[in-house]
Amino acid sequence: MTAPDSSKDRKVIDDIQQHGWHCLHVLPGPDGEVGFSYSIGFQASYSAPEVVIFGLQRSKAHALLGECANLLAAGHQIRTDVEDGEVLAGGYNVVFRSVRAECHDDYLGTAVRHYGPRPLHAVVMFLPDSAHRFPWQPGYGDAPADEALGIV
Template structure:
């Protein structure tokens, strides 16, 4: 992540105050890790879990999280492990799966600092391939999903 944590933490708080959430893009620090992007503020602003997206470039992930924020503002709720038709166009679904609590420290450090002990939930958004298959289904052919599958 780099940078002064105090400055980053202030930027997170400022963005949540202004926009309702902050988008944090995390680059891998070790071989075998994927880049990922996650929200901070969905729990505070909308009563929704924070959302992690693995393997997408920053702008695409930010756009998907922005769509989640818009839906949450309008009252949409996530149902884990249920195909959700509201995020993507073209009849494509996404599936949200809860992140295990024991993975929060490694994957949600910025959110943990922001919430300072207040409870919050987090989910991984899984995206389908062109054939509408998900990573746990045979023949899936899109974003590598070993790392996100290991934390849910």
């Protein structure tokens, strides 16, 4: 962990020490970029990748990341490219896909700064539509996921 450069960095460090993780929300961009939220601290606290969620309201994204933190604290492991039925209720699965390292600075800058020279591992959590389909499957009928798919 690097020394805090600002009050925001101090908040990240304090949240990780107190709760095991911090949630960072990134607002939608002016050119149509989708807003997203991500964890900082899963890697340090649970030896798990940081999780990014695109396109959800802040409160919903925070709740999902909180559920991930609870699962990780109980020993759950995040595995990539397989359906995981532990995160959501109602028989819905999620899929985690690794974020390409060349996208870390653009999308996970605060986490990159927090971890300093240590390698960062992050995943995007993909949510299914009401018919249990994912964005890469034919007929997917939920929010656009092009930006999320573009970084994995």
